[in-house]
Amino acid sequence: MKIRNAAALGALLASLGASTGLIAKTDCETCTQVDSGAVKGHQDGEVLSFKGIPYAAAPTGELRFRPPQAVQPWSGVLDAAKFRSTCPQVQDVLEEYPYPGRVVKLKDGQEHEVYESEDCLHLNVWTPKIDNAKRPIMVFIPGGAFIVGNGSSDFYNGKKLASHDVVVVTLNYRVGLFGFMELGGVDKRYAGSGNNGLRDQIAAIEWVKRNAASFGGDPDNITIFGESAGGASVNALLSIKSPEKLFKRAIAQSGHSNMIHTKEFAVSSGQEIVKIGGYGSIDEVLKATPLELLETQEAAFREAAIGDLLFAPFIDGTTIVGEPHELIKSGHAKAIDLMAGATQNELNYWSLYDSKLRNPFTDETDAGPATPxxxxxLRAEIEKKQSISLDGKYAKLLGESNHSVLRQAQNDDFGLIQPLRQLADNQHGNNANTYLYRFAWKVPTKYLPEGSVDLGSVHALELPFMFGTMDLGWMPGGEKVGAESRGVDLALSKHMMAAWTNFARSGNPNGPGVPEWKPYDNKSHNTMVWNEQSKTVADPDSERRQIWQDVVFGSLF
Structure with a gap:
């Protein structure tokens, strides 16, 4: 259809306004201009929020499995009043979504909520004010094992953090096979597609850098931070060519480069997924509906021995230019100030998926036999080299005889605690602004439901404190804690928000309202332990650290 004149074009745009979120262009105090058009923000607590701004074109049709492309400019004003769509995925019961998905029965015979819109490359901005203040910018990358999750969720609401005089951005990126299936082994034209989710993140940060001034931010002072898969993404972004040109500081929370794949694994798994789906060519994959691709993804999970670890960025030599562990140790990211850390009982999070809160890594659960x-x-190698029994050593250190508890402490160390410590080890010699933390707060025993297991400080538990939302309802007993608004918990949240935003401002988390946080080095191993009595501890759990000291936490697959 051809539009022959401007008046007709204007009429068409007006008719589309209701469905696209465009409104008539009028003068307003909460409007600002980005490089693709005007956007209208809304008061959100003490700050302004701009939700659902597209940072890249919808990766649909011929753009599916392609790197992110530029957004087409719009006329009028985009009303950024609410979150927009979630990238294609099957709902995770522990994730928070802005809108319900479509309920369908998948081939496993069970009903699931699915999200199918590929028009999902949006970001959200919170800022104290639209002015020329050049505030630090914090860009958050959400987690979800690279298969679920989204930045369009109030679990990551940035309004409290932004009230500390920073600009906060959360983003969506393609997950699962839509963002991390490497098709280069199927068709050379699609080489690198297995890093499209990471390319989305880069495109979003580039968008933020270009449009920083429109939100009162400083394009030369960007901090990236992310948790779980978002923390692993931070490691990946530290390993791109010249990361200092994209951001100045980085915070890796409960995610490490051990989740990042080798090229060999990415290529072979991509070929296998296409085979599982019964696709004979790239054209057939492109013609498949999002639901059909999600069915293929679920089938691939069922056949893969590594389950949720099937998708991740991979070392392609182009986007991720080398093995992150080696690059960071060599000084590749020496210009980047770094904060990193983990929770005390990371892998107990996965107990929340079981009806009896059993741990899938140590015990048989609803999901089946344990998967250590x-x-x-590696276990045999450590025990032989150190002349120890890991179970016996941990029993002595913990004063514990329960086999599941002993194995889970080992899993926490292997999976995230020691890899994040090693990240700090690798960086501190290159940049003195390196800080390590351990989040150790847990739901007090008196709030736990009768007969409930004490899961401790699980994966992601620091996020409600760090964002200031105090959204604890997903933890057993957490709802009661939140309802009481205990002063000690609110103080912990206040201290953490101050530390994170101070770090974004200067590369140093210290300042008013923050317990003294000493920088990390590989002699003191200074670690900020966050709990009701937060303080820096020199080398916490030192004997546990020594067990893993010589293990190199590179790519697992």
């Missing part, structure tokens, strides 16, 4: 994460070969 530590390779038998």
């Amino acid at each position: 994460p530590i390779p038998d070969e």
